[in-house]
Amino acid sequence: xxxxxxxxxxxxxxxxxxxxxxxxxxxxxxxxxxxxxxxxxxxxxxxxxxxxxxxxxxxxxxxxxxxxxxxxxxxxxxxxxxxxxxxxxxxxxxxxxxxxxxxxxxxxxxxxxxxxxxxxxxxxxxxxxxxxxxxxxxxxxxxxxxxxxxxxxxxxxxxxxxxxxxxxxxxxxxxxxxxxxxxxxxxxxxxxxxxxxxxxxxxxxxxxxxxxxxxxxxxxxxxxxxxxxx
Amino acid sequence: xxxxxxxxxxxxxxxxxxxxxxxxxxxxxxxxxxxxxxxxxxxxxxxxxxxxxxxxxxxxxxxxxxxxxxxxxxxxxxxxxxxxxxxxxxxxxxxxxxxxxxxxxxxxxxxxxxxxxxxxxxxxxxxxxxxxxxxxxxxxxxxxxxxxxxxxxxxxxxxxxxxxxxxxxxxxxxxxxxxxxxxxxxxxxxxxxxxxxxxxxxxxxxxxxxxxxxxxxxxxxxxxxxxxxxxxx
Numbered sequence: 001x002x003x004x005x006x007x008x009x010x011x012x013x014x015x016x017x018x019x020x021x022x023x024x025x026x027x028x029x030x031x032x033x034x035x036x037x038x039x040x041x042x043x044x045x046x047x048x049x050x051x052x053x054x055x056x057x058x059x060x061x062x063x064x065x066x067x068x069x070x071x072x073x074x075x076x077x078x079x080x081x082x083x084x085x086x087x088x089x090x091x092x093x094x095x096x097x098x099x100x101x102x103x104x105x106x107x108x109x110x111x112x113x114x115x116x117x118x119x120x121x122x123x124x125x126x127x128x129x130x131x132x133x134x135x136x137x138x139x140x141x142x143x144x145x146x147x148x149x150x151x152x153x154x155x156x157x158x159x160x161x162x163x164x165x166x167x168x169x170x171x172x173x174x175x176x177x178x179x180x181x182x183x184x185x186x187x188x189x190x191x192x193x194x195x196x197x198x199x200x201x202x203x204x205x206x207x208x209x210x211x212x213x214x215x216x217x218x219x220x221x222x223x224x225x226x227x228x229x230x
Numbered sequence: 231x232x233x234x235x236x237x238x239x240x241x242x243x244x245x246x247x248x249x250x251x252x253x254x255x256x257x258x259x260x261x262x263x264x265x266x267x268x269x270x271x272x273x274x275x276x277x278x279x280x281x282x283x284x285x286x287x288x289x290x291x292x293x294x295x296x297x298x299x300x301x302x303x304x305x306x307x308x309x310x311x312x313x314x315x316x317x318x319x320x321x322x323x324x325x326x327x328x329x330x331x332x333x334x335x336x337x338x339x340x341x342x343x344x345x346x347x348x349x350x351x352x353x354x355x356x357x358x359x360x361x362x363x364x365x366x367x368x369x370x371x372x373x374x375x376x377x378x379x380x381x382x383x384x385x386x387x388x389x390x391x392x393x394x395x396x397x398x399x400x401x402x403x404x405x406x407x408x409x410x411x412x413x414x415x416x417x418x419x420x421x422x423x424x425x426x427x428x429x430x431x432x433x434x435x436x437x438x439x440x441x442x443x444x445x446x447x448x449x450x451x452x453x454x455x456x457x458x459x460x461x462x463x
Contacts, residue, residue, distance in 0.1 A: 126316050132309065133328075229354050230354030
């Protein structure tokens with residue numbers, strides 16, 4: 001199977017093209033998750049702890065947006081960032097920055113919804129105890145986030161998995177430019193259509209390995225939490 | 231230094247709690263003052279836990295009035311141990327430390343020693359047995375240096391050995407001058423611990439008396455039936 005052998009050669013031979021694509025993919029996905037987490041973690045905690053009119057509607061929408069079609073997000077970001085769009089003056093369309101923004105928007109509902117659920121469940125368990133201990137509202141939030149830290153790490157890794165495996169959004173806003181905005185997923189799509197199966201398979205192997213590693217990390221984080229904190 | 235304001239007595243005046251059409255507590259007149267432990271006794275669903283939550287200030291009455299030391303709001307020196315206390319996802323020592331106003335390792339060790347958990351200080355609280363968790367909850371409550379300690383059926387799901395360990399600690403706390411107010415449906419436990427008994431049935435205060443009088447000469451047919459072992463619903 002020559003294609004398979006070639007793929008292994010590319011992966012283990014340190015092919016610079018392949019590793020440049022892998023590095024860009026990781027950079028974009030990690031930045032997107034960090035950006036999304038900065039907004040979605042506190043927003044999810046807010047939704048879990050504060051009751052206000054319209055909260056249920058927002059929770060339903062956020063939950064529904066966990067399944068946002070990537071190309072639709074890509075299209076929306078494209079329209080925002082295109083030259084005639086409201087944010088066109090930023091000039092970041094077809095750059096990694098645009099890909100980060102698009103992936104962050106894609107991942108944000110996932111992190112917010114899972115954070116809300118995690119914090120809400122924990123709050124139901126802690127509510128009377130923390131109230132009886134006369135814990136201030138600000139300390140309640142930090143306590144809940146700290147005690148849910150292992151579950152929240154899993155949430156962030158779920159967001160990373162979604163970002164890393166995503167192709168439609170980055171294709172639309174990144175343009176799949178060789179050496180500049182080409183990620184693992186867009187490269188796999190392109191190389192497959194061109195018939196360059198060794199590179200596509202090599203990238204596929206790396207991508208699957210990364211996703212397995214992410215899931216192993218998620219499992220490890222939860223296990224560590226159970227052992228150390230109960 | 232100014233003496234801390236006392237929350238005693240906790241006074242209920244015609245206090246009621248209604249949720250929808252359900253009366254959880256009706257027209258409770260009660261005064262919880264200093265002295266020996268007060269035990270809230272009654273069958274399941276009689277309103278014991280609800281009364282404790284009102285006295286702790288976790289719930290507000292829908293009618294009537296509750297005061298703490300003559301004030302309309304509870305102070306800081308109240309603590310409560312729940313039937314199933316929530317253990318924070320930290321070590322036993324960190325759970326006690328959490329309740330302290332400021333970090334004090336010596337005080338944490340002292341409190342854990344008081345409840346016999348010093349050797350388990352570094353163990354995750356959630357890995358402790360039910361009885362150990364209750365004792366840890368007591369240490370955490372004591373970290374607030376309470377004047378009044380409310381206990382909501384703290385031994386309901388414990389075996390006799392764990393129950394005795396908890397009761398011994400409760401007795402020591404009471405002897406140290408902390409007012410204990412404890413809910414239970416265990417007549418034997420009430421006999422062992424109570425100075426006063428408040429007997430509740432279906433959200434109504436049926437009898438409130440000194441423990442000796444309560445057990446030797448009950449004033450109401452409901453109490454007499456309960457003490458005989460009849461089902462009081």
